[in-house]
Amino acid sequence: MAKFVTFSKKLLGVTVSCALAFSLVGAFSTSATAATTAVAGAKCVNLSEQEYVNNTVLICKGTKTGPKKWTKHFTAGTGGDVTIGIGSLPATLEAFAASAPPRSFIVGAIYSALTRVELSTGTPIIKPNVADSWSQEKGIPENWIFNIIQGKKFPNGELVDAAAVKASLEWVRDPKNNAGLRAKINDIRRVDVVSPYQVRIVTYAPRDLLPRVLGTIPILPPVAFAAQGATTFWKAPIATGPFIATKFTPNVELVLEPNPFSLRVTPAAKKVTFKVIPEDSSRMSGLRSGGLDVVNKVPTDDLAPLKSANFAIQAITEPATYHMSLMAKTGPLANKSVRQALNYAVDKQLLITGVNGGYGSVAQAQLVPSNLTGFCKDIKAFPYDLKKANELMAAAGYTTASKLNLTFQTSTAYITNDVLMAQAIAQMLEKLDAVDKVTVEVLEFSKFLDVYYLRGAIPRKDLFAWRMSSSPDLDAGVQMERYTSGYSTHNIGFANAQYDKYMEDALSLKLGSPARTAAFCGAGKILKDEAPILWGIHTPDIWAGKKSTQRFFVDPGGNIDLVGIGN
Amino acid sequence: MLQVLISRALQLILVVLGISTLLFLLIRISGDPALAIAGSDSTSADIDRIRESLGLNRSGIEQYLSFLANLATLNFGDSYIYLQPSMPLILEALPNTLYLSFVAFLLAMAVAIPAGIFAAVKRKEFSGKFIMSMSMLGQSIPPFVIGIFLILVFSVWLKLLPSFGNEEFLSIVMPAIALSAVLMARHTRLVRTYFIEELSRGYVRTGKSLGFTNTRIRFKHILRNISVPMLSLIGIDLGKFVGGAVIIEAVFAWPGIGSLMVNAVKSRDYPLLEAGVFTVAVMVVLVNLIVDLLYQFVDPRLRAKVN
Numbered sequence: 106m107a108k109f110v111t112f113s114k115k116l117l118g119v120t121v122s123c124a125l126a127f128s129l130v131g132a133f134s135t136s137a138t139a140a141t142t143a144v145a146g147a148k149c150v151n152l153s154e155q156e157y158v159n160n161t162v163l164i165c166k167g168t169k170t171g172p173k174k175w176t177k178h179f180t181a182g183t184g185g186d187v188t189i190g191i192g193s194l195p196a197t198l199e200a201f202a203a204s205a206p207p208r209s210f211i212v213g214a215i216y217s218a219l220t221r222v223e224l225s226t227g228t229p230i231i232k233p234n235v236a237d238s239w240s241q242e243k244g245i246p247e248n249w250i251f252n253i254i255q256g257k258k259f260p261n262g263e264l265v266d267a268a269a270v271k272a273s274l275e276w277v278r279d280p281k282n283n284a285g286l287r288a289k290i291n292d293i294r295r296v297d298v299v300s301p302y303q304v305r306i307v308t309y310a311p312r313d314l315l316p317r318v319l320g321t322i323p324i325l326p327p328v329a330f331a332a333q334g335a336t337t338f339w340k341a342p343i344a345t346g347p348f349i350a351t352k353f354t355p356n357v358e359l360v361l362e363p364n365p366f367s368l369r370v371t372p373a374a375k376k377v378t379f380k381v382i383p384e385d386s387s388r389m390s391g392l393r394s395g396g397l398d399v400v401n402k403v404p405t406d407d408l409a410p411l412k413s414a415n416f417a418i419q420a421i422t423e424p425a426t427y428h429m430s431l432m433a434k435t436g437p438l439a440n441k442s443v444r445q446a447l448n449y450a451v452d453k454q455l456l457i458t459g460v461n462g463g464y465g466s467v468a469q470a471q472l473v474p475s476n477l478t479g480f481c482k483d484i485k486a487f488p489y490d491l492k493k494a495n496e497l498m499a500a501a502g503y504t505t506a507s508k509l510n511l512t513f514q515t516s517t518a519y520i521t522n523d524v525l526m527a528q529a530i531a532q533m534l535e536k537l538d539a540v541d542k543v544t545v546e547v548l549e550f551s552k553f554l555d556v557y558y559l560r561g562a563i564p565r566k567d568l569f570a571w572r573m574s575s576s577p578d579l580d581a582g583v584q585m586e587r588y589t590s591g592y593s594t595h596n597i598g599f600a601n602a603q604y605d606k607y608m609e610d611a612l613s614l615k616l617g618s619p620a621r622t623a624a625f626c627g628a629g630k631i632l633k634d635e636a637p638i639l640w641g642i643h644t645p646d647i648w649a650g651k652k653s654t655q656r657f658f659v660d661p662g663g664n665i666d667l668v669g670i671g672n
Numbered sequence: 673m674l675q676v677l678i679s680r681a682l683q684l685i686l687v688v689l690g691i692s693t694l695l696f697l698l699i700r701i702s703g704d705p706a707l708a709i710a711g712s713d714s715t716s717a718d719i720d721r722i723r724e725s726l727g728l729n730r731s732g733i734e735q736y737l738s739f740l741a742n743l744a745t746l747n748f749g750d751s752y753i754y755l756q757p758s759m760p761l762i763l764e765a766l767p768n769t770l771y772l773s774f775v776a777f778l779l780a781m782a783v784a785i786p787a788g789i790f791a792a793v794k795r796k797e798f799s800g801k802f803i804m805s806m807s808m809l810g811q812s813i814p815p816f817v818i819g820i821f822l823i824l825v826f827s828v829w830l831k832l833l834p835s836f837g838n839e840e841f842l843s844i845v846m847p848a849i850a851l852s853a854v855l856m857a858r859h860t861r862l863v864r865t866y867f868i869e870e871l872s873r874g875y876v877r878t879g880k881s882l883g884f885t886n887t888r889i890r891f892k893h894i895l896r897n898i899s900v901p902m903l904s905l906i907g908i909d910l911g912k913f914v915g916g917a918v919i920i921e922a923v924f925a926w927p928g929i930g931s932l933m934v935n936a937v938k939s940r941d942y943p944l945l946e947a948g949v950f951t952v953a954v955m956v957v958l959v960n961l962i963v964d965l966l967y968q969f970v971d972p973r974l975r976a977k978v979n
Contacts (some may be wrong), residue, residue: 190836196754283721330888336755355754355761356935357927358837382836382925383934386820391925394827397836550938558719 149173153225153658155669157370162669166654177669178656184373184671187654190388190397194381196355199339201277201284204321205574205647206663211377214361214667216323217368219270220316221249224660228476231316234369235265235324235345239316246311246615247294251319253302259367261343263326267298272327274306282335287662289318289576314478314580314619347372347668356381361667373671374658392416392649397652398672399657399665405462405522413650419648419659420464424474425574426584427520429513429530429639434598437509442501444636447568448487449494451533456642460525470633472573472584474643476661478617479581481626484633486640491609503539511543512566516553520572521644527570530641543568565597568639581625582612588632600639604628618671680964684957689743691953692946696739699942700732726752739946748950749943753935758947762929766951768838769921769928772851773913775844780852780859781906787856788863789890796867801954803860810857815916819850819923836925847924851916855909862905866898873897905964911956 149156149165156163156175167173195208200216202208209601221234235254242248257265274296277284287415294310308315329343342350345368359379363372380397382388389407391397393414403418404412412418414638431438431447438444453467466474469486473479503509511534515527524547531543546566548556549626556563557571586592590600611624632638648665650657656669695870706722723729729900742748748758787803794800813966826846827835870876871894879889918930925931929948968974 196751200753283725339755354927355756355976356932357925380837380925383931384922384925387823387836387923387925390820390828394823394831394835396827396834 108521121394128373149175150492151226153660155223155225155656155666157668162370162373162656164669178373178669178671184375186376186378187374187398187670187672188378188380188396189665190380190382190391190400191384192381192385192388194356194359194379196354197339198342198359199322199335200325200342200344201282201286203285204289204576209321209662209664211350211359212321212668213321213346213664214377215344215346215350216603217341217345218320218323219610220320221369221563222317222320222662224664225658225666229317230509231320234320235270236319242305246309249306249308250299251304251306253304254368254471255302256563257345257368259326259329259343260349260364261326261329263328264301264626265324265345265368266301267304269324269327270304271296272330273324274322276325276330277322283545286322289321303376311615311618313615319441319643348377348500354500370668372668374411375668377667377670384535389649393649394597395651398654399426399648399670401646401648401665402521403647403649405460405464405647407649408462408647415652416649417652417654417657419650421659422464422466422643423521423574423645423646423663424477424576424661425572425644426468426472426474427526427570427572427640427641427644428468428472429568430597431637432565432569432597433635433637433640434569435449437501437503437511438567439598440501441635443496443503444639445487446494446497446501446537447534447639448636449490449497450537451530451639451641452489453486453640453642455533456526456529460522460529461642461645463645464647466643468640470636470638470640471581471629472587472638473575473581477581479576479585479625481622481629483626484629487633491536498537498539505538507539508541509539510541511568512546513543513555513568513570514546514548514553514563514566516550516571517547518568519550519553521646523570526641530568530639566650569597572644580617581629582608582621582623585628585632586612588637597637599635601631601635604631604635607631630644676964676968680961684954684961685724687957688950688953692739692743692950693736694947695946699940699945700735717784735763740888743946743950746950748947751936751944752941753939754941754944757842758941758943759951760810761932762947762951765927765929765932768926769917769930771838772847772920772926772928773910773917776848776917777855777910777913779848780855783852784856785863785895788792788860789867789895791860791864792867792871795864795889804864807857807860811861813853815850816919816923818853819846819920822846822850823923836928843924843926847926850923851913851920854916855913858909859902859905862902863898863968866901868893870894870897896970900967903963903966903970907960912960 108614141430150173152165152167152169152173154165162178163175164178165173166176191207193207195202195211198211198215200212204212217234219234219236220239221232223230223232225294233254236251237254239249239251242250246627251270251545253267253270254265259265263269274290274293276282277286278293280292292306292309294309297307299305306315323344325338330338345364345366346368347364347367349364350359351362352358352360358381361377362375380391382391385402385404385407388397388400389403389411389657391486392400392411408418431444433439433444438447457463457465457467467486469475469484471481471484498504513527516523520526524545527545527547531545534540548563552563554566556569559565575584585608588599589605591605607628611621611628614621614624646659646663648659653672655667658666658669660666706719706726706728727735746759750756751758751761754761787807791800791803823835823846826833833845834843835846837843875893876889879893917928918934920926921928921930922934929951933945933948935941936948
């Protein structure tokens, strides 16, 4: 009997949910009509642009070639519920651990930083958030003044002010807190409270990118954070982002609802739910069965069926470079000509079309994508040229008779299509006259890391696949530093004194300055010539969603627009 | 009876201690969790700092002694990934796994026993042979394939059942069918075999000569006689069920301890893994204890022996 009662209750629940769903559909139809109202204001240029004005989301509408104008999106909170199926989500709601996806989905939704980095157009645009405005002090480029938004409070009543900014930044800077984001603001010398709504941030050296970096460091209510301690605070964060987390079950789901204390904007959707579904096929089935509105990490094999079933696809090129470290210390790859030959022997475009469904882009012979500060326009990718590759091999003394056997170590399920790409590259390299066989050694992720750090029993072999991610708030220095001879973990025996000198110069120069970029170019040219790397592609990050889901948009940083999305 | 219980409790302690020690050794020789936590872009200094904060820079003996001390108080420490005590995380997910396993088990038995009896009684007819073919098929197909097939038909094509999670009332249907399929098929075959054996026994002939109905002979006498060997097998199979549930939980994004443990393995989250394996080991031992006790209940000869 009790079971019957429970069943009846659940049945009633399902019925009520259906009724609610229908009413939401009704609400959506009304809001969609309202969304066509034009709003006067500044011109928009790019169709992916989005702006927040008076707590309303404006999106850029028009045609690709025709006139474009800012148009009101959903009225806040009328965008229905959205369910996003995601491969993985961090296990905590921590604010200071990292700034890349999927951590950034949480941080961007729940917290507010001093600035907001808008990436929708591809080029980072820095917009106000906790800070209304900012500037460098005249004549002292190391000093930055940030004016804080006034009259705003955290949900617990604490003021959003200069003291909150100082406390948050100081906590991240304190080495004993082990904050993952600490490296980003290592060069801050101190934070001074100038007035209740003004802070001065002093860096060790001039840093033009500071406002961009500070867009990744959330500002928290200092009293509550100190009283609760970090671990407790992350369980129910008090913050001023567009959403509050109303339910969070690690490894299962995160439910976000509009935050009445949001500083700048109220989201369109009434509720955004992230469902963690690690299994690719289950996630794709969830989308196709209608249980999910949007999914991420779409395998390239699923692209064609999803497209033919009329789902919307959002593919971005990750700010990450897939490449292979070549063993320059021993074996045939110790010869520079052989390393160059391997670069000529790989058809990077075919990796995109053949393995990645046409998504991604060819990496130039450098470690950062073109939109990152420090990218060198003069350094181009090695073209696919098998004849030249064979000539270089012959010049190095390797001919058909050599019957070279190479080993290619790769991860599995770490880099997009990693095993498939390794197999494809192995086949391409086997086309070289001197190469008899390329054995692909697939390593489980933890073993793979052991090999990278030389901590396990398996040594580094001829080719080792790696994915170098880039952060839009830093520059090429982070990546290029890894090939200096003193860097402990590249482990491939590459050393070049001239390269080291260029890098030493570059890293001592002002971040973002032309001189620093020029030094990176000098170092990059050596790196291309010495070729301790086989450069591959910038990997794709593919999302799919229902056509009916409004403002389903993923920016070039890999972040889905949670504020604008609605059903 | 008390003696049996005490003896079983001692066995339980030994088994759990043995499994936990084995697990302690295995997961530590499999690699360094600091690497998995630090991620791909970290430096050696980051990794060393993490090792120190987790106490992994202590000697193996020190780590083991501290592990044993924690085991005694069921405190496995905080999960490296979830930054929360491990045992409550496991206990939070456990009801979902138990619910799935229980429903799948009931479903398997509810189908296997009548189907097995039917196949035994009609063993020379098409219907009996058909059931055996189906059970062969059920045993041959891995549960995750059945799961994916069910999702395709009932979620993607027919849109009748939810394909992931456990929030809706009907969410249990497909995971339970997929998980129970192998057990269902295996036990159908076993019930049939045992039943056929019993049909040739003297007490069946005696019953018939005394004019008992077929129903009475089959369900009162034969079923009771085959329940003893069936119970032993059920005890073994229930232990395997948790292993099967890990995969099914992954396919259906069912939030049980299976998916939690898969994540723990991937990230070398020792405390969570130890708490999970400990819980599963206790469950398996307890199930076997219950099965042992049930023997006494269903078999009067064993009851007499104990008394």
